[in-house]
Amino acid sequence: MQQHSFGQTHEVTNQVPPLADYNLFASDAALSAALDREGAAWHRDALLRHGAALTTPDTLALAELANRHPPELFTHSPRGERIDALEFHPSWDTLLSLLRREGLHALPFSDPRSGAMAARCAGYFLHAQIESGSLCPPTMTFASIPVLQREPALFDTLRDKLYTREHDPRDVPLTQKKSAMIGMGMTEKQGGSDVRSNQTRAHATTGGGRGGEYRLVGHKWFFSAPQCDAHLVLARTGDHEGLSCFFVPRFAPDGSKNAVQIQRLKDKLGNRSNASSEVEFLDAFGIMIGDEGRGVPTIIEMANYTRLDCVIGSAALMRAALVQAIHHARHRSAFGRHLADQPLMRNVLADLALESEAATLLFMRLARAFEASADAANAPPAERAWRRIVTPAAKYWVCKRTLEFTGEAMEVWGGNGYVESGPMARFYREAPVNSIWEGSGNVMCLDVLRALEREPEAAQALFAAWQADAQGHPALSAALGKLAAPAGHREGAARRIAQQIVLIAQATLLVKHAPGEIADAFIATRLAEGCGESGRVYGTLPVTFDHAAIIERAFPA
Structure with missing residues (x-):
């Protein structure tokens, strides 16, 4: 006679094992x-x-x-x-x-x-x-x-x-620490991305000017990582029209806590492990960095590097969500087959894989441009263009795409993806932050327009290089021709221009560095006439492409 245990209603089957103990680098x-x-x-x-x-x-x-x-x-x-x-x-x-x-x-x-x-x-x-x-x-x-x-x-x-490569978490004056972390504070309540509306003021206590000591009075509405040992902060000086940049340490020179009072921590949608805060400066000690009134250009240099990290961070969320989705589909069965063996699911996963690889190639190419243009005055024009034009466009497009990407990957998991016991919900909650931080989408796209106007030689060198790479790919050449042609109402079209810059950049990189079928599938679904790149959803690749091979390249079984 069959034995039954009290309270046992079913055997746990068809659940996916956690993805662990694989090599993030070797598998990519x-x-x-x-x-x-x-x-x-x-x-x-x-x-x-x-x-x-x-x-x-x-x-x-x-x-x-x-x-x-x-x-x-x-x-x-x-x-x-x-x-x-x-x-x-x-x-x-x-x-x-x-x-x-x-x-x-x-x-x-x-x-x-x-x-x-x-x-x-x-x-x-x-x-x-x-x-x-x-x-x-x-x-x-x-x-x-x-x-x-x-x-x-x-x-x-x-x-x-x-x-130093040693982390020192102690909250003590810098003179007593082995390592330092630096934060930044730009945003105020009334301005958001419009930092030129900032009202925080700085008063000189010594001679003033570059390297001079000041006292800051005002506030910051988003003050990232307030536990950092110092922050770079924008404030006004005297009657000067421009903003200046200041190095504001957590501790004053006499060893006391600097007068930067944390009002509260932000209760954020995602990025919850990190502290973001609102602060008040109550005669806080600071040292002027750069020339007086040149604070925005000074701190924009810092923002250019953080924008690159926004691109990388979003590409990483894509990669993480993709790998989790592929792993799930290979282990979960429905309707008599593993999900990964079903044609429509393979289409979705392959489409996600294309997007992820394109983002990876893009940020690694930007890395080269940042290194090659460290001395901007002597940098090759095309490298300046990658850094100055493509970076804000990439920050706009890759970060924006990550929201939809992580949502699609979560759907592969079904209900298990929507609960907090797995990683997919955290990826989804993290996805919006890079699109917002360091300049929202509109700010980035307008910056692309400014860069095109101020760096025409660099833009021409970039487009010429892309045209050479596009030979043999009619859809890519046609898209590039439309981008290079002058057009009116450019500000209203800034998002489309930035989007096309990124898609063309990604397509040329795939043409040069990925298997032919990967590049062909990307161009056919992102740039070809009538592909509807601005409204398409994932999983709409032509059935003629080898979806299984694309998935296997992305994350080998």
Whole structure:
């Protein structure tokens, strides 16, 4: 007679095992080839080690814990003293230690060899597939270095603390710390992206001017990572029309907490492991960085680097969601077959794979441009164009596409993707932040127009190079011809122009560096006449393409 256990209603079957203990780098053919192509093969062993370490169950648990236990703010001590202390779950500092160990906060500056920017971008891409919030402080620290290098006296006191690969989470004056993290504060309540409407004021306490000491009074509505050891901040000085940039440390020169009071932490949709705050400056100590009234150009240089990281971070979310979707489809059965064996699901996964590979090739090519144009005055025009024109366009398009991409990948998981016990919901909640941070979509597209107008020689060199790459691909050549033709009402068409720039850039990269069928499928569905690239959904590839081969290239079984 069959025995039954009380309370046992079913046997658990057809559930997908967690995806762990695979190598993020070794399983990514497009990234691996790009690393060699961009001159960073010397970093391969480090990426293989890092790619394996990031997918251990222990590391994956760190990401989940850091987002389940967001930071807490304690404005006062039990005795009523103002302390503005932040408390993080231990997983946060472990994640930052992993990032710092790999040099992702400084590598191209601390080890300025050929391919260092591509090496750093590849490592950043790997970590961003596991946990996004912990990337914010290293991104800002990285972006601050070229700005601070222009202030030799200040930079001499910071160099070793910025370059070290040891994470020091202690909340003590910089003079007592082994390492430093730098944040940024631009946004105010009344302005958002319009930083020229900022009202925070700075009053000189010494002679004033570059390198002078000031006291700041005002506020910031978004103050990223308030636990950082210092922030770069925009403020007005005297009657000067322009904004100036200031280095505002967490501790004043006398060792006391600087007068930067944290009002509250933002309760964000995603990026929950990272602290974002509102602050008030109450005669806060600061040092002027750059020339008076030139704060926006000074900090825009920092923003250009952070925009590159937005592209990488969004491409990483695509890659992470894609791999999870493919893994799920290979293990989950429905209607008598694995999902991955069903033609329509294969179409969806292959289409996602095309988008992901195109984003990967794009950010790795941008890495080369950033390295080649570090000396902008002497950089080749085409490299200046990749950095100055394609970067904001990529920041707009790749970050925007990630929202739809992660939603589609979540749908592959079905109901299991919509619950917080798996990674897909976190990926989906993370997706919007890069589209908003460091300039929303409209700001990026208008910046593309400005760059086209101010760098006509660079734009022409870029289009000429693309035209050569497009030979033999009529749809790509036609799209490029339309882009290069002058048109009226350009501001109203800025999104379409930026979108076309990115799609053409991605298509030319795929033509040069991917299997022919990958490039052909991308062009046919993104650029060919009538393909409806602005309104298409994933899973609409022509059935003539080998969907299974595209999926296998993306993530080998």
